[in-house]
Amino acid sequence: MDFLKTRYSVLKWLVLVAAYGYLAYLLLSYDGYGDLWLQWSRSFAANWGWLLLALLLVPVNWVLEAKKWQILLRGVEDLSLHSSLRAVLGGNTAAFFTPNRLGEFPGRSVFLNRGNRVHGMLLGLYSAFSQTLVILLAGIPCVLLLFGQSSTKFWHYELAATLIFFVLLGVYLVLPKIFRKISTINYLKKYRRLLLALSSLKHTKLLAVCGVALLRYGVFCTQFYLLLRFFGVPLTAWQGVTGIASYYLFVTFTPSFAFSEGAVRASYAVVVLGMFSGNTVGIATAGVVVWLVNFVLPMLGGSYFFAKTTI
Numbered sequence: 001m002d003f004l005k006t007r008y009s010v011l012k013w014l015v016l017v018a019a020y021g022y023l024a025y026l027l028l029s030y031d032g033y034g035d036l037w038l039q040w041s042r043s044f045a046a047n048w049g050w051l052l053l054a055l056l057l058v059p060v061n062w063v064l065e066a067k068k069w070q071i072l073l074r075g076v077e078d079l080s081l082h083s084s085l086r087a088v089l090g091g092n093t094a095a096f097f098t099p100n101r102l103g104e105f106p107g108r109s110v111f112l113n114r115g116n117r118v119h120g121m122l123l124g125l126y127s128a129f130s131q132t133l134v135i136l137l138a139g140i141p142c143v144l145l146l147f148g149q150s151s152t153k154f155w156h157y158e159l160a161a162t163l164i165f166f167v168l169l170g171v172y173l174v175l176p177k178i179f180r181k182i183s184t185i186n187y188l189k190k191y192r193r194l195l196l197a198l199s200s201l202k203h204t205k206l207l208a209v210c211g212v213a214l215l216r217y218g219v220f221c222t223q224f225y226l227l228l229r230f231f232g233v234p235l236t237a238w239q240g241v242t243g244i245a246s247y248y249l250f251v252t253f254t255p256s257f258a259f260s261e262g263a264v265r266a267s268y269a270v271v272v273l274g275m276f277s278g279n280t281v282g283i284a285t286a287g288v289v290v291w292l293v294n295f296v297l298p299m300l301g302g303s304y305f306f307a308k309t310t311i
Contacts, residue, residue: 047229047231047232048230050226050227050229050230051226051227051230054223054226054227054230054290054293055293057219057220057222057223057226058223058294058297058298060219061219061220061223061294062085062088062089062298063081064212064215064216064219065088065127065216066081066084066085066087066088067081067084067212068127068130068131068209068212068216069087069088069127070084071205071208071209071212072126072127072201072205072209073112073116073120073123074205075200076116076119076120076123077112077113077120083111086111086302086305087108087109087111087112087305088302089298089299089301089302089305090108090110090302090309091103091104091105091106091108091302092107092295092298092299092302093299093302093303093306094106094107094306095299096295096299104124105120105121105123105124105125105128106121107306108120108124109121109124110306110309111309118194119194119198122194122198123198126172126175126201126206126209127209129168129171129172130206130209130210130212130213131216131217133168133210133213134210134213134214134217135248135249135252136161136164136165136249136252137165138217138245138248139161139245139246139248139249139252140161140162140165140249142241142242142243142245142246142249143161143245143249143250145242146242146243146246146272146275147246161249161253164253172206173206175198176198176199176200176201176202178199179195179198179199180195180199182195183195217248220248220290220294221244221245221248223290223294224244224247224286224287224290225240225244227289227290227293228240228273228283228286230286231282231283231286231289232279232282233273233276233277233279233282233283233286234277235273235276235277236276239273239276243272243273243275243276244273246272247268247269247272247273250268250271250272251264251265251268254268265287265288265290265291266283266284266285266288267284267287268287269283269284269287270283270284270287
C-alpha cells in the first residue's frame with residue numbers, strides 16, 4: 001500500500017511538472033508580446049469596462065461546468081458544488097499537456113472516492129458530448145450563413161459537422177441503453193455494477209446537462225465578444241453571433257494540445273472575424289487573451305487543488 005501511495009504521489013507531481021513546464025515553454029517561446037502590450041496599453045484606459053465584465057464571467061463559466069459535473073455524478077457520489085468546482089479546476093491541470101484535453105476527466109476523477117474513479121471518467125464522456133453538441137448546434141448554421149455561399153469547400157465542412165452532430169446526439173441519448181445491454185454479457189459480470197449505474201442515466205438528466213452546457217456556451221461566447229470590444233474590434237449583434245459561433249466550431253474540431261490553443265485560437269479568430277474588421281492584431285490578441293483567462297488562469301488555480309488531493 002505504501003508503494004502504491006508513493007507511485008501515485010510521484011505521478012501526481014509529474015503531472016504538475018509537465019503542466020508548468022509546458023506553460024513556461026509557451027511563455028518563453030511566444031513572440032507577440034510587443035503587439036500584446038501595444039494593444040493592451042491602447043485599450044485599457046478607454047475600454048477597461050469590457051475587460052472587467054469578461055473577467056467577472058470567468059468564475060461563472062467554471063461554476064457552470066462544475067454544475068454539469070455535479071449533476072452527472074448525482075447518485076454515484078454526491079458532491080457539493082464547491083467540491084465539484086475543485087475537481088473541474090484540478091482536471092484542467094491534467095488537460096493542459098494532453099491532446100485535445102484528453103487528460104481532463106482522469107484528472108477530475110482523482111478527486112472522487114477510489115471506487116468511483118472509473119465511473120467518473122466514463123461519465124466525463126457525457127460532459128464532453130453535451131458541450132460539443134451545443135457548439136455544433138449553434139455553429140453549423142452560423143458557418144453556413146458566413147461561408148456557405150462564398151466557397152464550395154465549406155459545404156463539405158458543413159456536411160461533416162452535421163453528420164458528427166447527429167452521430168454524437170444519437171450516442172449521447174443511446175449510451176445508457178448500450179451500457180444496459182453490455183451489462184448482460186457473462187464475461188463482463190465483474191463490471192456489472194458500473195455498467196448498470198451508467199445505464200440508469202435518464203434522458204431528463206442528460207437534457208439538464210445539455211441545458212447547463214448551453215448556458216456555459218453563452219457565457220464564453222459573451223466573454224469573447226467583450227474582449228473583442230476591449231481590444232477595439234466593434235461588431236454588430238449579427239456579426240458577433242455568427243462570427244463567434246463559427247469560430248468556436250472551428251476551434252473545437254481542430255486537433256491541438258491545450259498549451260498550444262492560444263495560437264490556434266488567434267489564427268481562427270483572424271480568419272473568421274477578420275471578415276468584419278481590419279484590426280487583425282486586436283482580433284488575434286483577443287483570441288489569445290480569452291484562452292488565457294478561461295484556461296490558463298483556472299489551470300493555475302486548479303494545480304493547487306490537484307497538488308493537495310490524495311491519489
